[in-house]
Amino acid sequence: MTSVTLTPVQGTDARLKDALAASDLPIEDLDYSDRSFFRATNDDGDIVGYSGIEVCGGDVLLRSVVVLPEHRGHELGAILVRETLASINGNSAIYLATTSAASFFEKLGFVTVDRTKVPADVLATQQLSSICPASATVMKLTRPPS
Ligand SMILES: CC(C)(COP(=O)(O)OP(=O)(O)OC[C@H]1O[C@@H](n2cnc3c(N)ncnc32)[C@H](O)[C@@H]1OP(=O)(O)O)[C@@H](O)C(=O)NCCC(=O)NCCS
Numbered sequence: 001m002t003s004v005t006l007t008p009v010q011g012t013d014a015r016l017k018d019a020l021a022a023s024d025l026p027i028e029d030l031d032y033s034d035r036s037f038f039r040a041t042n043d044d045g046d047i048v049g050y051s052g053i054e055v056c057g058g059d060v061l062l063r064s065v066v067v068l069p070e071h072r073g074h075e076l077g078a079i080l081v082r083e084t085l086a087s088i089n090g091n092s093a094i095y096l097a098t099t100s101a102a103s104f105f106e107k108l109g110f111v112t113v114d115r116t117k118v119p120a121d122v123l124a125t126q127q128l129s130s131i132c133p134a135s136a137t138v139m140k141l142t143r144p145p146s
Pocket of ligand 1: 067100
């Protein structure tokens with residue numbers, strides 16, 4: 001069975017930045033102490049993607065989820081998200097914003113939420129307040145990822 005290993009990386013990691021930029025994901029807000037990023041490697045030790053979490057008050061923003069193009073379509077994205085979520089402490093509500101992958105996240109237990117229902121600390125993140133377009137879909141994890 002496929003597995004990925006997550007290793008913490010700094011927001012300044014050049015390959016993280018390159019991977020996000022190549023997939024049109026934000027790179028303007030990586031280097032802050034309240035966010036953590038992970039490099040995902042496969043069983044052969046190859047880098048297959050990255051992910052990140054950002055603490056916003058008592059909640060968490062899942063962000064910067066990317067599988068490198070040559071590794072897509074093999075369930076690594078789903079595994080990467082599950083492993084990243086498993087690293088988050090128990091009681092936090094988990095949100096994300098996406099412009100193109102809502103149905104990918106739906107399969108993992110996220111549902112679309114109206115911005116009026118999103119906590120102020122999450123709305124205040126750079127991702128939601130300035131970087132992602134207002135049209136981005138905001139989602140919340142409602143059940144353990146399947
Ligand atoms: C989204 C992404 C992480 C998916 O990675 P992946 O390894 O190809 O995904 P998986 O193989 O685990 O796919 C899991 C399921 O989601 C579906 N899926 C994959 N990418 C999708 C997308 N962009 N939109 C909708 N559904 C998608 C797959 O078809 C699969 O469905 P199935 O279980 O019914 O077969 C990858 O395409 C990517 O890096 N995209 C660019 C960056 C991005 O959009 N990140 C998300 C915003 S933070």
